[in-house]
Amino acid sequence: VETSFARNSPLSVQVEDDRTGLSLETLKRAFLDNLFYVQGKSPDIATAKDYYMALAYTVRDRMLHHWLSTGQTYRRTHARTAVYLSAEFLMGPYLGNNLINLGLYDLFEQAMEELGLNLKEIMDQEQEPGLGNGGLGRLAACYLDSMATLEIPSLGYGIRYEFGIFEQAFHDGWQVEKTDQWLRWGNPWEVRRPEWAVHVKIGGHTEGYTDHQGRYQVNWVPDKVVRGIPYDTPILGYQVNTANTLRLWRAESPESFDFDAFNRGDYYGAVNSKIISENISKVLYPNDDKLEGKQLRLEQEFFFVSCSLQDMIRLLMSEGLPLEQFPEKFTVQLNDTHPAVAIAELMRLLVDDHEMAWDLAWEITQKSFAYTNHTLLPEALERWPMYLFGSLLPRHLEIIFEINRIFLDQVRLKFGPDNERIARMSLIEETGGRYVRMANLACVGSHAINGVAELHTELLKETVLKDFYELFPEKFVNKTNGVTPRRWMVLSNPRLAKLIDQHIGTAWPTQLDQLSKLEAYVDDPAFRNEWREIKQANKRFLTARIERLTGIKVNPDSMFDVQIKRIHEYKRQQLNALHIITLYRRLKQNPDLEITPRTFIFAGKAAPGYFMAKLIIKLITAVGDIVNRDPVVRDRLKVVFIPNYNVTNSQPIYPASDLSEQISTAGFEASGTGNMKFALNGSLTIGTLDGANVEIREEVGAENFFLFGMTADEVTALKASGYQPWQYYEENAELKGVIDLISSGFFSGGDTETFKPLIDNLLQQDRFTVLADYQSYIDCQDHVGKVYQQDQENWLRMSILNAARMGKFSSDRAVREYCKEIWHVDPVSIELQEYSKMVA
Numbered sequence: 001v002e003t004s005f006a007r008n009s010p011l012s013v014q015v016e017d018d019r020t021g022l023s024l025e026t027l028k029r030a031f032l033d034n035l036f037y038v039q040g041k042s043p044d045i046a047t048a049k050d051y052y053m054a055l056a057y058t059v060r061d062r063m064l065h066h067w068l069s070t071g072q073t074y075r076r077t078h079a080r081t082a083v084y085l086s087a088e089f090l091m092g093p094y095l096g097n098n099l100i101n102l103g104l105y106d107l108f109e110q111a112m113e114e115l116g117l118n119l120k121e122i123m124d125q126e127q128e129p130g131l132g133n134g135g136l137g138r139l140a141a142c143y144l145d146s147m148a149t150l151e152i153p154s155l156g157y158g159i160r161y162e163f164g165i166f167e168q169a170f171h172d173g174w175q176v177e178k179t180d181q182w183l184r185w186g187n188p189w190e191v192r193r194p195e196w197a198v199h200v201k202i203g204g205h206t207e208g209y210t211d212h213q214g215r216y217q218v219n220w221v222p223d224k225v226v227r228g229i230p231y232d233t234p235i236l237g238y239q240v241n242t243a244n245t246l247r248l249w250r251a252e253s254p255e256s257f258d259f260d261a262f263n264r265g266d267y268y269g270a271v272n273s274k275i276i277s278e279n280i281s282k283v284l285y286p287n288d289d290k291l292e293g294k295q296l297r298l299e300q301e302f303f304f305v306s307c308s309l310q311d312m313i314r315l316l317m318s319e320g321l322p323l324e325q326f327p328e329k330f331t332v333q334l335n336d337t338h339p340a341v342a343i344a345e346l347m348r349l350l351v352d353d354h355e356m357a358w359d360l361a362w363e364i365t366q367k368s369f370a371y372t373n374h375t376l377l378p379e380a381l382e383r384w385p386m387y388l389f390g391s392l393l394p395r396h397l398e399i400i401f402e403i404n405r406i407f408l409d410q411v412r413l414k415f416g417p418d419n420e421r422i423a424r425m426s427l428i429e430e431t432g433g434r435y436v437r438m439a440n441l442a443c444v445g446s447h448a449i450n451g452v453a454e455l456h457t458e459l460l461k462e463t464v465l466k467d468f469y470e471l472f473p474e475k476f477v478n479k480t481n482g483v484t485p486r487r488w489m490v491l492s493n494p495r496l497a498k499l500i501d502q503h504i505g506t507a508w509p510t511q512l513d514q515l516s517k518l519e520a521y522v523d524d525p526a527f528r529n530e531w532r533e534i535k536q537a538n539k540r541f542l543t544a545r546i547e548r549l550t551g552i553k554v555n556p557d558s559m560f561d562v563q564i565k566r567i568h569e570y571k572r573q574q575l576n577a578l579h580i581i582t583l584y585r586r587l588k589q590n591p592d593l594e595i596t597p598r599t600f601i602f603a604g605k606a607a608p609g610y611f612m613a614k615l616i617i618k619l620i621t622a623v624g625d626i627v628n629r630d631p632v633v634r635d636r637l638k639v640v641f642i643p644n645y646n647v648t649n650s651q652p653i654y655p656a657s658d659l660s661e662q663i664s665t666a667g668f669e670a671s672g673t674g675n676m677k678f679a680l681n682g683s684l685t686i687g688t689l690d691g692a693n694v695e696i697r698e699e700v701g702a703e704n705f706f707l708f709g710m711t712a713d714e715v716t717a718l719k720a721s722g723y724q725p726w727q728y729y730e731e732n733a734e735l736k737g738v739i740d741l742i743s744s745g746f747f748s749g750g751d752t753e754t755f756k757p758l759i760d761n762l763l764q765q766d767r768f769t770v771l772a773d774y775q776s777y778i779d780c781q782d783h784v785g786k787v788y789q790q791d792q793e794n795w796l797r798m799s800i801l802n803a804a805r806m807g808k809f810s811s812d813r814a815v816r817e818y819c820k821e822i823w824h825v826d827p828v829s830i831e832l833q834e835y836s837k838m839v840a
């Protein structure tokens, strides 16, 4: 193809179709070219990493057309854009997903094979960007996938952490953390865009002055300025032309070398400011559902929010639109309160930098933002000591005071001089130290507030956000989470995906409701047989992987009973451990007891500073050490802890599991999303009425769900009546036996100290009512075991029905709801522009 960069310019170049061509021959040549020209390697010395990089570039080349055409179309049509502001994006490995979304997976697999290479092995080389802790970051990633697939103009903004979530290793059964090095080999998916860098002020003080028109203005004099550099990654939709952008900010120093300091002979000082600035995007805080009240964390939050808002204003202006049009051009979703300071920052940009009147600026701000709450745990609600907030963001604190003054007048107007209510709703907490309350700021500055499952939204209205619900009932909506079927089925369970394709056609990955057509096959023996065989094949695959990763041999014919998620007391991995010990004791007491052989599979990280979570991990590995080796058990029970849970490692687990453990204390898990991935892949849930479990059970039918435990109301009532956990221990001989066995040091080499904090906590406080739910859980598990063992056909039927009825839990459904009810954004379809026209 003959083309030119500028018409009639001497820059005319000969372009091979190496970068766009799709024939097998072209793909192979393009791959070898990238190996040669980009990696600088010939095949004889290329490493596995080189192959990965060459392949990633070959795939990326085939995405650029989509990406550039999408950008052009959005600019030309002034497309209204949904902006997802999130401190975390847990994207998972890109290569496989991009191949699936491009529809080129099989072709590339063949091309690699013809070159004597194996696509899966190459995919295994990818270091995933672990830029999130768990559910919240992964949700953001699923939503980006759905927005692109639904052709919704969107932009994700976040932080390009140099070190993402730590790598988990084990020492003597304890978790040890190692630094994540996802950037060590380079990241082929991103493009650095220094031309769109912005400056972010931090610290200092403010000065009032009167401008030439006699108006009072405020000038913020910072004591440092950092530079935010955007790194862009294309986010492809599934088999559409849309490729949206994920824009992550890296902090740098405006001057990488301070010559003044150098000339003064201060060699350390000359590079110091660079080091300090870069710290901001250095590392992800490894806490989920818990606030880390560190200065650097607040700097991170402000940094990416300020960069993103400045970038949005630049985009708006580059389209020739006035600032007043900000809320027409953008709708900004706050993923939890981490980016809530955006409300004050947009006010500052409009009022101070662009000299807009306060009232208009406030109207624009409220119209622009919407807030998603992800947790009811009080320890997760962000609040910043006022002195810290004021020392980093002196101008924002003034703005928040002013927002608060006007807001509290509104509260008084509606409710009268109810001082307690005013104290609760104030953006500033004044009881025992002064704090800025980010959830209150988010509620006041947003036009919509949502929880992430029906129960969660209801509980928000009744508890943590009750006052705000009474003031602004119209702002509250529910948006039950969802997961993308592309990654969580098409990519990670290809065998099942193919079977489904063969029976109901290929539309289901984007119209997940169509899975209901599978119900017609639930009694079809041939279909059931294939369903069973696929599960078995997936289990054998995981079995091999488990042996490779842990050295433990498990039996693929046993029930795979799986709990994979963050380790947290409210998620109750300790309850699962109590069940394992219960079964173990039964076998010790009666070695010939008939029990269903089970493999208990755990995976998940504990926050490095969360002692109790780490102790729970130690308990699980310690129980495994004993149970896995005891000859009395005769391999009927196995316990494995798969290390370093992340997206990559989780993908082969969901398709291979039989039983999904969703056993949190009712009222504590906002939604959960793992629960959806399991059921979609045909595993049955044992769970409480918590989070999205409630809706999953409604969809799949109560008869296809193993329910146990107290309801959220019952938990509250029990606590109000004065919960005495030790009574449950005293009155339940089996529970007492289990607890005593742990206390005796049986699992800790005779040492009675190791697990004492955990046992003391269970007997004395038991905030998460583990002991109160123990018997109900054990009874339910006994029932599960019987059905699995004695009624295989029924189990299979339930498995098929679970998958068939998961339509609701596609992230496409969730994104459609956000678009319709909160964002008011419509799809824009993208036509691929011809390359020659694009560069002309």
Ligand code: CGF
Pocket (backbone or CB within 6 Å): 134, 135, 136, 137, 139, 288, 289, 336, 374, 375, 380, 452, 481, 669, 670, 671, 672, 673, 691
């Ligand atoms: O967000 C969570 C997860 N831990 O990241 N919350 N936060 N923060 C909730 O606990 C989950 O229940 C929820 O599914 C997830 C995404 O909304």
